[in-house]
Amino acid sequence: MKVKxxxxxxxxxxxxxxxxxxxxxxxxxxxxSSVNWPAAVFLALTAVFLQFVSxxxxxxxxxxxxxxxxxxxxMQYSLQSGALSVRDIKFMIGACVVLSxxxxxxMIYLSMGTLWSIPSVGFILLxxxxxxxxxxxxxxxxxxxxxxxGDIYVFLFFGLAVVCGxxxxxxxxxxxxxxxLPACAIGCFSVGVLNxxxxxxxxxxxATRKTMAIRMxxxxxxxxxTVLIVLGWVLLLSWSLMHSESVKSFAYVLSLPIFSAxxxxxxRRDGKALDKxxxxxxxxxxxxxxxxxxx
Numbered sequence: 001m002k003v004k005x006x007x008x009x010x011x012x013x014x015x016x017x018x019x020x021x022x023x024x025x026x027x028x029x030x031x032x033s034s035v036n037w038p039a040a041v042f043l044a045l046t047a048v049f050l051q052f053v054s055x056x057x058x059x060x061x062x063x064x065x066x067x068x069x070x071x072x073x074x075m076q077y078s079l080q081s082g083a084l085s086v087r088d089i090k091f092m093i094g095a096c097v098v099l100s101x102x103x104x105x106x107m108i109y110l111s112m113g114t115l116w117s118i119p120s121v122g123f124i125l126l127x128x129x130x131x132x133x134x135x136x137x138x139x140x141x142x143x144x145x146x147x148x149x150g151d152i153y154v155f156l157f158f159g160l161a162v163v164c165g166x167x168x169x170x171x172x173x174x175x176x177x178x179x180x181l182p183a184c185a186i187g188c189f190s191v192g193v194l195n196x197x198x199x200x201x202x203x204x205x206x207a208t209r210k211t212m213a214i215r216m217x218x219x220x221x222x223x224x225x226t227v228l229i230v231l232g233w234v235l236l237l238s239w240s241l242m243h244s245e246s247v248k249s250f251a252y253v254l255s256l257p258i259f260s261a262x263x264x265x266x267x268r269r270d271g272k273a274l275d276k277x278x279x280x281x282x283x284x285x286x287x288x289x290x291x292x293x294x295x
Contacts, residue, residue, distance in 0.1 A: 025166025061138025159187020188232035
């Protein structure tokens with residue numbers, strides 16, 4: 001029973017979003033260089049376990065701060081239901097931190113050939129910062145997730161860090177600049193996942209935190225969601241027009257109906273009726289990245 005509860009707390013359904021950034025980074029690396037596949041594999045493992053650290057820390061922080069209440073619109077996680085204890089979650093956080101560090105160091109070594117060069121040390125420090133940022137989202141005395149700053153964290157780490165860092169580490173010639181536009185696009189879609197989650201939970205969150213959705217109001221948050229999705233597509237199409245040599249490179253356009261349907265539903269529904277829009281956008285972003293990779 002605890003195994004099922006642990007899997008629920010890991011929130012495995014969120015992994016397509018972080019893997020979207022990995023796939024996009026590797027796709028750009030394939031466009032401008034050749035790929036270091038062992039480094040790319042450990043890039044994916046590192047990203048997934050950092051996601052788990054973020055998910056577990058979020059659940060623990062929300063529980064300790066009393067924000068995971070019965071009136072919350074989203075699914076009920078293991079701490080809230082009593083299936084896992086605080087001690088269980090802390091153990092899982094520690095285990096995921098250790099695994100993300102091990103996988104991250106292997107990724108850097110396989111990419112750079114050393115852990116002691118300036119770029120290697122820079123990525124080690126970036127990884128440490130990512131762990132701290134993931135845990136501080138809702139943990140601690142003054143978590144930034146309760147002050148409407150989560151959007152910045154998601155854009156930086158799920159967009160720029162994963163895609164640009166992933167492209168640099170997985171490409172043989174360590175390319176970086178070519179990945180900026182796709183990184184910003186994935187960052188926009190990732191912030192969109194967070195924002196639609198916050199739109200869904202506006203009523204419950206109003207008593208305990210100030211998300212961007214609450215600051216902007218229901219209509220403003222939906223306009224913001226629309227801007228994020230449209231801007232993401234503009235950035236990605238712009239990159240494709242600059243770097244693509246054949247029509248097949250635009251294969252990801254086939255995923256556009258998912259994003260369009262997502263926006264239509266976001267404008268028409270409220271509360272718990274929006275719950276399916278979170279995985280819808282996450283999976284849509286993953287399919288877009290996968291099609292970019294295949295194309």
